[in-house]
Structures are given as C-alpha cells and as structure tokens.
Amino acid sequence: EEQVVESGGGLVQPGGSLRLSCRASGFIFDTYEMNWVRQAPGKGLEWIASISDRRSIILYADSVKGRFTISRDNAKNSLYLQMNSLRFEDTTVYYCARGRYRGFDLWGRGTLVTVSS
Amino acid sequence: SYVLTQPPSVSVAPGETARLTCGGNDIVTKNVHWYQQKPGQAPLMVIFYDKDRPSGIPERFSGSNSGNMATLTISRVEAGDEADYFCQVWDDSSDHYVFGIGTKLTVL
Numbered sequence: 001e002e003q004v005v006e007s008g009g010g011l012v013q014p015g016g017s018l019r020l021s022c023r024a025s026g027f028i029f030d031t032y033e034m035n036w037v038r039q040a041p042g043k044g045l046e047w048i049a050s051i052s053d054r055r056s057i058i059l060y061a062d063s064v065k066g067r068f069t070i071s072r073d074n075a076k077n078s079l080y081l082q083m084n085s086l087r088f089e090d091t092t093v094y095y096c097a098r099g100r101y102r103g104f105d106l107w108g109r110g111t112l113v114t115v116s117s
Numbered sequence: 118s119y120v121l122t123q124p125p126s127v128s129v130a131p132g133e134t135a136r137l138t139c140g141g142n143d144i145v146t147k148n149v150h151w152y153q154q155k156p157g158q159a160p161l162m163v164i165f166y167d168k169d170r171p172s173g174i175p176e177r178f179s180g181s182n183s184g185n186m187a188t189l190t191i192s193r194v195e196a197g198d199e200a201d202y203f204c205q206v207w208d209d210s211s212d213h214y215v216f217g218i219g220t221k222l223t224v225l
Binding site for chain 1: 154171203205206218
C-alpha cells in the first residue's frame with residue numbers, strides 16, 4: 001500500500017525551530033516530487049514547499065521562504081521540513097503530499113505544529 | 118499571483134446533482150485538480166487534469182474546464198459526499214501551487 005506518514009509536530013515557542021519528517025512506503029520514492037502543504041484549523045490548504053525527485057528543483061511559498069527548508073533523503077525514503085523562526089501564524093497541520101500531474105495524489109494524515117508562548 | 122475563487126458553500130438534496138465552481142482568469146489554460154476533504158481527514162484527490170478520475174473515485178464525480186471557470190460535478194449526491202472541496206492549479210508564472218479557499222458541500 002502506498003502511504004506517507006508525517007511526524008515531528010508539537011508545541012514550540014515563537015522564534016523557535018522544529019523539524020518535520022515524512023516517511024514514504026509502497027512506491028518508488030525517488031521518482032516523485034514531494035511537497036509540504038499546510039492547513040490552519042478550520043481554514044483552507046496552503047502549499048508551502050516542493051522538492052523534485054533528484055533535489056534539483058526546490059520551491060517555496062512566499063510565506064515561508066527564508067525560514068523553512070525542504071529536503072529529502074532518497075536512500076531513507078524520507079522528506080523533511082526544517083522550520084526556523086516560527087511565528088504564531090505557522091500554527092497549522094502540516095501534510096506531506098506526493099506530487100503528480102502538477103497536483104497532489106497521495107497525502108499523509110498530517111502532523112500538528114503549535115506555536116505558542 | 119494567480120487567484121482561484123470558490124463559493125464558500127453549496128447545498129444539495131440527496132440524489133440531486135451538485136455543481137461546484139472554481140473561477141480563475143483564463144483558467145481553461147491550466148490543469149485543474151479537485152480534492153475532497155472530510156472532517157478530520159487528509160485531502161483526497163478526486164479529479165486531476167480537469168476531468169480525469171483517480172482509481173477508486175466513483176464515476177459520479179466528473180469535471181470540466183472552460184473559459185474562466187472549472188466545475189466539479191457530483192451526480193446522485195449521497196450523504197457521504199458531504200465534505201470540503203478544494204480546486205488547485207499550478208501557476209507557472211510564479212512557480213507556485215495555488216488552492217482555492219474551498220467549498221463546503223452540505224447534503225440536506
């Protein structure tokens with residue numbers, strides 16, 4: 001079964017850092033673009049970062065550019081999101097999503113990040 | 118950046134047809150994808166490339182794209198179709214993925 005599972009969420013103070021992980025299984029990880037998409041409670045979806053299969057293309061939404069870093073380890077079938085300088089408005093559920101068709105065809109269940117003092 | 122416009126809510130009776138719209142400037146030139154999200158669950162792709170269905174998605178779900186409007190049509194609506202529906206495109210002018218704000222489908 002194809003799946004992606006996020007981990008690493010939790011409570012962090014404003015200005016702090018957190019690293020999210022996403023472990024993929026059931027498909028050939030290194031042939032797909034991978035993404036992070038977030039959703040604030042009761043709000044819509046916001047794409048925040050994308051990394052191509054061989055890491056040659058990395059893209060960020062303006063809201064996180066310069067603060068977040070997406071990376072992947074194809075040998076470990078894993079995707080990461082390093083989040084620095086966290087703000088209250090970064091409090092959301094973070095989804096790992098597989099890229100396909102210039103969309104997202106496989107999603108994890110998400111991990112909640114809460115930025116609070 | 119590119120903007121997608123969706124109505125906040127649509128209501129339909131069971132067995133009827135729901136039409137959810139997604140507006141964007143010359144959206145016909147873009148590939149539109151649709152996602153269903155039920156409470157407490159991750160989004161699920163239900164339509165890709167305007168009108169194609171991923172494996173496992175019922176034929177009741179269909180899509181179209183013309184001019185400045187894309188539409189997700191759900192025929193013979195069931196109670197289990199009640200969810201939020203988001204449209205999404207790739208904006209190659211900004212190299213960003215863009216989502217609409219979502220439409221809450223209520224089955225009366």
